[in-house]
Amino acid sequence: MLEPDALAALAARYGIGETLTGQVLIVDDDLGNLDVLRAFLDADYVVHEARSAEIALKLLEVERFDVIVCDQRMPGMTGIDMLAVVRERYPDVAGILLTAYTDTPVLVDAINRARVFRHMHKPWEPEDLLGAVAQASAMVQQRRLNARLLELLSARSDELKLALDELRAAQHKMLHLERLGTIGRLTAGITHDLRNTLGGLTLLESLFEAQGVAPRLMSPLRVGVSATRHLMSTLSTLHQFAAGSLALKEEPIDLSDVLRDALVLAGLEMEQRRSRCVITVEPGLPPVRCDRARILQVMVNLLRNAMQSTDAPQSIQVEVARTPGGVSIAVQDEGPGVAPEIASRLFDPFESTKGAHGLGMGLYMCRLIMEQHGGSIRSVPPVPPGGGARFVIELPRGPDDR
Numbered sequence: 001m002l003e004p005d006a007l008a009a010l011a012a013r014y015g016i017g018e019t020l021t022g023q024v025l026i027v028d029d030d031l032g033n034l035d036v037l038r039a040f041l042d043a044d045y046v047v048h049e050a051r052s053a054e055i056a057l058k059l060l061e062v063e064r065f066d067v068i069v070c071d072q073r074m075p076g077m078t079g080i081d082m083l084a085v086v087r088e089r090y091p092d093v094a095g096i097l098l099t100a101y102t103d104t105p106v107l108v109d110a111i112n113r114a115r116v117f118r119h120m121h122k123p124w125e126p127e128d129l130l131g132a133v134a135q136a137s138a139m140v141q142q143r144r145l146n147a148r149l150l151e152l153l154s155a156r157s158d159e160l161k162l163a164l165d166e167l168r169a170a171q172h173k174m175l176h177l178e179r180l181g182t183i184g185r186l187t188a189g190i191t192h193d194l195r196n197t198l199g200g201l202t203l204l205e206s207l208f209e210a211q212g213v214a215p216r217l218m219s220p221l222r223v224g225v226s227a228t229r230h231l232m233s234t235l236s237t238l239h240q241f242a243a244g245s246l247a248l249k250e251e252p253i254d255l256s257d258v259l260r261d262a263l264v265l266a267g268l269e270m271e272q273r274r275s276r277c278v279i280t281v282e283p284g285l286p287p288v289r290c291d292r293a294r295i296l297q298v299m300v301n302l303l304r305n306a307m308q309s310t311d312a313p314q315s316i317q318v319e320v321a322r323t324p325g326g327v328s329i330a331v332q333d334e335g336p337g338v339a340p341e342i343a344s345r346l347f348d349p350f351e352s353t354k355g356a357h358g359l360g361m362g363l364y365m366c367r368l369i370m371e372q373h374g375g376s377i378r379s380v381p382p383v384p385p386g387g388g389a390r391f392v393i394e395l396p397r398g399p400d401d402r
Helices: 004-013 031-041 053-060 079-089 104-112 126-169 179-210 215-243 255-272 292-307 340-345 362-372
Strands: 023-027 046-050 067-071 094-099 118-121 250-253 276-281 288-291 315-323 326-332 376-380 390-396
Touching (some): 023 031, 031 046, 031 067, 031 126, 046 053, 053 067, 067 079, 067 126, 079 094, 094 126, 126 179, 215 362, 250 255, 250 292, 255 276, 255 315, 288 292, 292 315, 362 376, 362 390
Parallel strands (some): 023 046, 067 094, 094 118, 276 315
Antiparallel strands (some): 315 326
């Protein structure tokens, strides 16, 4: 867990107020035991007491507690039964169970069903009890802070979506301007803003990994970080094209290696969408002279386009083959295909296969990269029995490959 000072700094950074109430609920049917517990806890906490589990559950409906300290043996509902209910209704509250019994079934039940924070045997030592309550409070503080950070992350995602919606509304005004020059200035500003957003997302990702946040909560965050990095890479490449500063670093490349790397980069989103990719490579293909990083960009973009063509799980086909002039790579999805009304403008800026959900920059970037390589990218009819969209890129043979 993070130290208290680190927690306070993190909360202050994101404007999160105090997450602890300072309130502890003690539950025991013995009035004498309640008096002893209160005597030790009163100095550091606001202590409430209940003489039965039923009364305690009623108190929980009107008060917010950080920690519950309860006895196991009580008339009616036992301590474990009560803490199991608390765990279900108020998962951010920590439970400490006091018992004079050491039998294994009670311990197993306390851990597995009630998820108690600490199991303490009677007679307990005052310093042990105070230490347990302090540790439980620290755990509750961190748990609530993590939950609040997740809420903020969701809000930031909404802000990013709003920013993208505003950007799309401005597209029509930009069509009358000099495209590459205008795009260069635009991407510089967006990239700067996205860099700040990515920094915050990356920090949250590191913090959540360190705290062991559940994979089901981490997965959407990781996909968001990956998508933001991909968008930044696309915009950065377009900015370099606009500035005339994009120089290719060509070398002999095995396209199978590039495809494997592209699958790694797109793998998290593909797993989340429950889709798969089937790659077929013609045997005996020679290395192709190209800029590995740029062709990798093209392949990741085509794979992401294919994944996002439908919300349903699908099988994406990738085929690498020799052509009379070089090597081709085809990517085919199982989505609805390319709408006829945009087919002729598909590789222009601001034309998207995703309609209102896309910026329309990805395929334009692919076109620029392929043209700089002396190659091409085009949309062709799908190969039966499949459907959807099919994109083919072609790279020419280098002088040494003829």
